[in-house]
Amino acid sequence: MNKKTGAAESGPSTLRKGLRILDVLRQAGQEGLHVVDIADAAGLQRSTAYRYLDVLMEEGYAMRDPDSxxxxxxxxVASSVDTPHVQAVRRLRPVLRQISDALGDSSFLICRSGGDSLCLHREIGTYPVQVLTVTIGHRQPLGVGSAGLALLAALPENEAREMIEQNTAAYRAYGGMTMAQMCKLADNTRTRGWSVVGNSAVPGVLGVGVALRDETGYPRLAISVSSTIDRMPAQRQRIIAELIREQLGRPRPRRS
Incomplete structure (x- = not known):
């Protein structure tokens, strides 16, 4: 064995990669994920993800569906893990289900993970055309996508500004988004009380997002609903935002 190669693949770096894959699988829940999505969410090459998954299966931490x-x-392992993310999914899955049943469109539970938004769970609606903008475990810069924008705008303004500055380079991959444009989107979201994003991460798709604050008032989670733009006129956007608020048990903002 080449000692130099072995050293590069051992130690804390290797452990962190394995833990990232475990975290992605945990967030995916029993729905599971394809290796391409696992590699993308963990920030690894597909071949690397395969190697780690093989080891995790050998050691009894992961399993592959026999028919897919x-x-x-x-x-x-899944039954023994009870992290805040798992608790959030358990608590809010029925809320997402009710939202998707009422609207017919897909709903998403998103959390903040550093400078990114992270998809924890999604529920598919009943309308024949479903827009599955992100998979469970998918990451993108905070502010991209309606839930991520809702979270960004709900942060204290100085913290939101720092986050936008940090992600400025990453935003360019989403329709050439600039720092000034993201600041404007965040300002509009604060004024409106909920976010609207169209033709950004996914062309032809529009999403509505609402942030959920914890007991201290800090935004930790957000719920969004996405559909094709022709199903999302302004009046329906407001209906969706109000439905999310109702399902979360939050008071509606006062209208001027």
């Missing part, structure tokens, strides 16, 4: 190329946590 999807991986998920082994049942024993």
């Amino acid at each position: 190329p999807r991986y998920r946590l082994a049942v024993a």
Whole structure:
């Protein structure tokens, strides 16, 4: 064995990669994920993700569905994990289900993860055309997508500004988004009380997002609904935002 190669693949770096994959699988839940999505969410090459998944399966931490190329946590491991993200999914999955049943469109539960937004869960609606903008475990810069924008705008303004500055280079990959444009979107969201994003991360798609604050008033989670632009006129956008608020048990903002 080449010692130099072995050293590069050992130690804390290797452990962190394995833990990232476990975290992605945990967030995916029993739905599981394809290796391409796992690699993307963990920031790894597909071949690297395969190697780590093989080891995790050998050691009983992960399993592959026999009838599909999807991986998920082994049942024993999944049942023993009770992190804040798992608790959030358990608590809010029924809310997302009610929202999707009422609207017919897909709903998403998103959290902040550093400078990114992270998809924890999604529910598919009943309308024949579903817009599945992100998969469970998908990351994108905070502010991209309606839920991420709702979270960004709900942050204290100085913290939101720092986050926008940090992600300025990453925003360019989303329709050439500039720092000034993101600041304007965040300002509009604060004024409106909920976010609207169209033709940004996914062309032809519009999303509405509402942030959910914890007991201290800090935004930790957001719920969004996405559909094709022709299904999202301004009046329906407001209806969706109000429905999300109602399902979260939050008071509606006062109208002037």
